[in-house]
Amino acid sequence: MNRYSINPDIALAETLPASFYQDQEVFDLIKEKVFYNTWQWVGNEDFVKLPKQTHPFVLLDGFLTEPMLLTKDEEGALNCLSNVCTHRGNLVVNNPGNQRNLICMYHGRKFGLDGKFQSMPEFKEAKDFPRPCEDLHRFETSQWGPLVFAKLGGSIDLAKVISEMDQYVGFLPHEEFVFSEVQSKDYLVNAHWALYCDNYLEGFHIPFVHKDLNDALDYGSYETIMHEHFNVQVGYSDGAEEIFDLPDGHIHSGKRVAAYYFWLFPNMMFNFYPWGLSLNIVRPISLNQTKVSFLSYIYDESKLHKGAGALLDKVEREDEFVVESVHKGLKSKYYQSGRFSPTREKGVHQFHSMLSKYLS
Numbered sequence: 001m002n003r004y005s006i007n008p009d010i011a012l013a014e015t016l017p018a019s020f021y022q023d024q025e026v027f028d029l030i031k032e033k034v035f036y037n038t039w040q041w042v043g044n045e046d047f048v049k050l051p052k053q054t055h056p057f058v059l060l061d062g063f064l065t066e067p068m069l070l071t072k073d074e075e076g077a078l079n080c081l082s083n084v085c086t087h088r089g090n091l092v093v094n095n096p097g098n099q100r101n102l103i104c105m106y107h108g109r110k111f112g113l114d115g116k117f118q119s120m121p122e123f124k125e126a127k128d129f130p131r132p133c134e135d136l137h138r139f140e141t142s143q144w145g146p147l148v149f150a151k152l153g154g155s156i157d158l159a160k161v162i163s164e165m166d167q168y169v170g171f172l173p174h175e176e177f178v179f180s181e182v183q184s185k186d187y188l189v190n191a192h193w194a195l196y197c198d199n200y201l202e203g204f205h206i207p208f209v210h211k212d213l214n215d216a217l218d219y220g221s222y223e224t225i226m227h228e229h230f231n232v233q234v235g236y237s238d239g240a241e242e243i244f245d246l247p248d249g250h251i252h253s254g255k256r257v258a259a260y261y262f263w264l265f266p267n268m269m270f271n272f273y274p275w276g277l278s279l280n281i282v283r284p285i286s287l288n289q290t291k292v293s294f295l296s297y298i299y300d301e302s303k304l305h306k307g308a309g310a311l312l313d314k315v316e317r318e319d320e321f322v323v324e325s326v327h328k329g330l331k332s333k334y335y336q337s338g339r340f341s342p343t344r345e346k347g348v349h350q351f352h353s354m355l356s357k358y359l360s
Helices: 018-022 024-033 158-169 193-200 211-216 312-329 346-359
Strands: 039-044 053-058 067-072 078-082 117-119 140-144 147-151 178-189 223-226 230-236 257-264 268-273 276-286 289-298
Touching (some): 024 276, 024 346, 039 067, 158 230, 193 257, 211 312
């Protein structure tokens, strides 16, 4: 995969080539090299709000097909477990509910809500049993307000990442954010998932593609701030639009911030507005199709349709149009790769560099 190396100097670097977005082998390799080694959003804490609740799910269904299970044990501890019985591979839990233990309906193997093996019929004569591998596999979890995350592998410290993100939005009452199904929506984009991220990671296109959003933001002061595993685009306002009430001592105290747009490698976007959070999850389906989930968490409904956080559906449709157009354009025999704007495309350069690193 050396052909996908990215020059660390953005002033000299070229983007990932068109072939990257059209190679099935690379698409499959990204699943193993990138998505199996990074954090993913699991769901809302409300899925297992009370002790003894269980919630089966598949991480990025259709792409990462790992059967997983959220539980809350009697002590109130949150667990993320493999939902595959360690006897013969049957799914342990099929539907959300309340359970005192986890019992596989195939042969009766029993586990605690923490995944620990408890008992198994007809195994008295088995030697060297039970072994530690009889327990359900445990996945590392992390939480940010009502949001629950898990990872299949990798070494990214999400607690450290969240701590860094809280330098910008830690003053917000995350614990008061309430998920709104009415304000949430899925979009099907006929393009490669990485192209959707490419587009998100730069404000360069805003004046050309998003007239309403451009009117709400001061494009001249728009900036992208880099961190090791994420970046944040800061949208300032020079008008009367809704802005954050930043506390004294805040990193942007005295400035008119209308929105914080966080991107966490590889596929999660956290868009904070004065009304709350729009969490965007980019879900790869195929080389030519992507599902994007817009999940709204509201804490001040009076500001919901104002400022930079208004007209999210319109902005999304505009983004879809250009991303799908690029997806078609990359099939040209006469386009290979492009250059980065050193001032406006730092986020895209970081994304391409990280993909190159993980693939190599």
